[in-house]
Amino acid sequence: MSDCERIGVLLDDYLSGTLRAGDRTEVERHLEACPTCAREAETLRRLLADARALPRSIAPPRDLWRGIDARLEEERPARSGRRFIRVRPRLLAAAAVVLVAVTAAVAVQLARPPAQAPLAGGPAVTAPRYAAVAADYAAAVRELEASFVQRYDRLPPETRAVVSRNLAVIDTAIAEARAALAAAGPNPDLETLLWASYRAKLDLLGRATKL
Amino acid sequence: MSNPALSFPPHAFSGRRAVPVPRVTDAVARAAAGDRAAFETLYREHAGRVYALCLRLAGDTTRAEEYTQDVFVRAWQRLASFRGDAAFSSWLHRLAVNVVLQDRRAERRRLRRVEPTDDLGSAPAPRDRIAARLDLETAIAALPDAARQVFVLYDIEGYGHAEIGRLLGIAEGTSKAHLHRARRLLREALER
Amino acid sequence: MLRISLITVSYAVLVGLAPPAAGQQRVERRLTVGERTPIRVHNLTGSTTVRGWAHDSVVLTGTLPAGATLYFGGSAGGVKGGVELADPADTMPAHLELRVPRGARVWIKSASGDITVEGVSGGLDVYTVSGRVSVRGAAAELTAESMDGAVTVEAGRWARVKTASGAIAVTGGEDVGVATVTGAVTYAADAFRRARLESVSGDLTFRGAVPRGSRLELESHGGQVTVEVPAALSAEIAITTFQGEVHNAFGSQSLRPLPDQRGRALEFTAGTGGADLIVRTFKGDVRLLRASAKTTR
Numbered sequence: 001m002s003d004c005e006r007i008g009v010l011l012d013d014y015l016s017g018t019l020r021a022g023d024r025t026e027v028e029r030h031l032e033a034c035p036t037c038a039r040e041a042e043t044l045r046r047l048l049a050d051a052r053a054l055p056r057s058i059a060p061p062r063d064l065w066r067g068i069d070a071r072l073e074e075e076r077p078a079r080s081g082r083r084f085i086r087v088r089p090r091l092l093a094a095a096a097v098v099l100v101a102v103t104a105a106v107a108v109q110l111a112r113p114p115a116q117a118p119l120a121g122g123p124a125v126t127a128p129r130y131a132a133v134a135a136d137y138a139a140a141v142r143e144l145e146a147s148f149v150q151r152y153d154r155l156p157p158e159t160r161a162v163v164s165r166n167l168a169v170i171d172t173a174i175a176e177a178r179a180a181l182a183a184a185g186p187n188p189d190l191e192t193l194l195w196a197s198y199r200a201k202l203d204l205l206g207r208a209t210k211l
Numbered sequence: 212m213s214n215p216a217l218s219f220p221p222h223a224f225s226g227r228r229a230v231p232v233p234r235v236t237d238a239v240a241r242a243a244a245g246d247r248a249a250f251e252t253l254y255r256e257h258a259g260r261v262y263a264l265c266l267r268l269a270g271d272t273t274r275a276e277e278y279t280q281d282v283f284v285r286a287w288q289r290l291a292s293f294r295g296d297a298a299f300s301s302w303l304h305r306l307a308v309n310v311v312l313q314d315r316r317a318e319r320r321r322l323r324r325v326e327p328t329d330d331l332g333s334a335p336a337p338r339d340r341i342a343a344r345l346d347l348e349t350a351i352a353a354l355p356d357a358a359r360q361v362f363v364l365y366d367i368e369g370y371g372h373a374e375i376g377r378l379l380g381i382a383e384g385t386s387k388a389h390l391h392r393a394r395r396l397l398r399e400a401l402e403r
Numbered sequence: 404m405l406r407i408s409l410i411t412v413s414y415a416v417l418v419g420l421a422p423p424a425a426g427q428q429r430v431e432r433r434l435t436v437g438e439r440t441p442i443r444v445h446n447l448t449g450s451t452t453v454r455g456w457a458h459d460s461v462v463l464t465g466t467l468p469a470g471a472t473l474y475f476g477g478s479a480g481g482v483k484g485g486v487e488l489a490d491p492a493d494t495m496p497a498h499l500e501l502r503v504p505r506g507a508r509v510w511i512k513s514a515s516g517d518i519t520v521e522g523v524s525g526g527l528d529v530y531t532v533s534g535r536v537s538v539r540g541a542a543a544e545l546t547a548e549s550m551d552g553a554v555t556v557e558a559g560r561w562a563r564v565k566t567a568s569g570a571i572a573v574t575g576g577e578d579v580g581v582a583t584v585t586g587a588v589t590y591a592a593d594a595f596r597r598a599r600l601e602s603v604s605g606d607l608t609f610r611g612a613v614p615r616g617s618r619l620e621l622e623s624h625g626g627q628v629t630v631e632v633p634a635a636l637s638a639e640i641a642i643t644t645f646q647g648e649v650h651n652a653f654g655s656q657s658l659r660p661l662p663d664q665r666g667r668a669l670e671f672t673a674g675t676g677g678a679d680l681i682v683r684t685f686k687g688d689v690r691l692l693r694a695s696a697k698t699t700r
Contacts, residue, residue, distance in 0.1 A: 056260060062276070065255075068287075166568055193685050196622055200601075200603050
């Protein structure tokens with residue numbers, strides 16, 4: 001390591017004031033002799049001073065109280081250690097949208113004629129990689145669905161309708177691809193299509209929760 | 212390791228302003244008893260500080276608004292557990308850090324779960340983010356998640372590396388590495 | 404000074420603004436900036452129109468609903484502007500028109516508003532929920548997203564377009580990615596390097612030539628995939644489908660079943676190869692068509 005590289009590593013702690021005395025002397029000596037490192041130290045020092053001078057308080061761009069107040073309707077301070085939760089009709093509606101996913105998947109699985117059931121020991125759904133990836137996607141989808149349910153009633157009705165409609169289409173596609181995979185065995189092309197549908201769902205849920 | 216560069220305590224919510232303590236304490240007590248108006252007073256008093264913290268930790272105004280709301284809803288739920296042995300402002304500050312970091316961690320887990328693919332859709336844009344050079348705030352917002360969080364907590368909020376490590380679930384050394392990276396990236400962004 | 408007044412005059416000529424309706428306010432702001440200044444615009448409702456011009460200044464004009472406020476400011480380092488509605492639930496439209504330096508990087512966010520951009524070559528990021536997006540004059544880098552508004556763009560070097568149900572029409576570009584759930588996609592190009600169109604149930608259509616060395620991928624679960632290319636097509640073609648049918652105008656080859664119920668595939672080389680054309684569907688039909696002389700570019 002060159003001197004300058006070594007000083008570069010120490011510079012952080014030096015400017016934070018957390019460097020041991022011996023190292024500190026070394027850094028100071030180097031900075032006196034090396035204009036490049038001295039310049040770098042100066043830039044960093046200015047940066048840190050600017051960072052510390054940033055305002056501690058920034059007024060939110062809009063009044064957030066109304067939104068908070070609305071949510072407090074459903075919450076009481078947890079004084080007794082037991083919280084009373086009133087289920088909102090809209091929350092139920094959102095939960096229903098998500099439920100459609102599960103129901104559609106189950107329905108397609110059930111609708112398959114028994115003759116197409118996975119062959120005994122059929123590796124498609126037990127292949128470790130497929131299973132692991134499918135589980136990961138499913139888990140990621142579940143988490144986003146939970147956020148989506150939370151935000152559902154803050155979305156305008158038209159947006160809710162668009163998102164719900166598209167989610168239903170994706171869920172049917174996922175269910176169809178899964179059913180085909182269960183029947184057909186390991187299949188990279190089918191898996192590619194299934195992952196694409198999962199990605200579409202994650203993307204849509206992700207965008208919907210950020211609206 | 213503590214952060215002597217900033218000598219005020221990490222929770223110094225009221226460190227830079229004179230808070231009329233008796234009134235706030237009174238408002239806290241009334242809010243804890245379920246007084247919504249008193250809680251609104253607390254919101255008016257602290258919203259700016261909470262929003263600034265959320266904004267810098269999240270790097271995104273929309274998320275910052277949501278987090279700010281989440282923080283106050285969570286505060287309302289937990290007021291009973293606030294015992295008054297620290298300043299309310301410090302308690303709220305800590306709560307805000309937890310709310311944001313917990314959610315960011317969950318989001319990172321979600322993203323990690325999804326295997327990287329070669330599809331075009333997930334390819335990153337070949338450019339620095341628009342407006343990355345606007346100013347220091349924008350440059351901070353454009354930092355990678357972990358680097359930004361460590362920078363905000365260490366260099367702006369005055370937390371130490373050990374504490375940051377605990378909050379973010381990373382080693383102290385990793386926190387230092389993130390800080391180094393954040394400072395380097397900021398320097399580059401601002402010099403352009 | 405002279406330049407400012409020239410800009411004012413030319414702008415007044417270019418934009419014949421209608422007088423504001425009752426309760427509306429007309430606004431006008433200007434700023435001198437740099438050629439590549441980043442510009443961020445927030446206008447949730449109504450319309451936002453951005454046009455690139457050869458001046459290094461930003462001029463914003465428009466009409467706002469009663470009670471709404473305009474914020475606008477910045478420097479050569481960056482400009483931010485937008486409309487703050489009196490009530491977040493307010494959906495009265497605000498109409499903004501901006502002239503920006505051609506090379507600027509522009510970021511626009513809306514909810515229900517339409518976004519139109521012309522002649523901005525720097526970079527573009529546009530987001531709307533239900534509004535339409537229209538981009539003319541290829542931005543070097545472009546990201547456009549809408550939930551259910553239609554998106555029509557001329558792609559530059561790099562473009563990514565996404566909708567849930569909005570229709571997408573893209574032309575040109577070098578590196579193009581398009582994704583939708585149920586929207587219909589058309590992509591027309593003859594000099595791209597890499598393009599990928601994907602949907603869950605929306606139909607995908609490509610029209611144009613597949614250049615040597617390029618890679619074109621179309622993937623849909625249930626949408627119909629149409630590829631309309633000149634008879635002189637030269638590419639390695641790989642089509643896989645599970646329940647869809649394939650119509651192939653480029654030869655007598657037909658789908659053959661893959662072993663182990665892995666679906667059906669059609670793979671062949673058209674001409675001397677040298678490019679990749681990959682199509683994958685679950686149940687969508689695939690049509691590989693010869694463009695008639697009229698539609699060939």
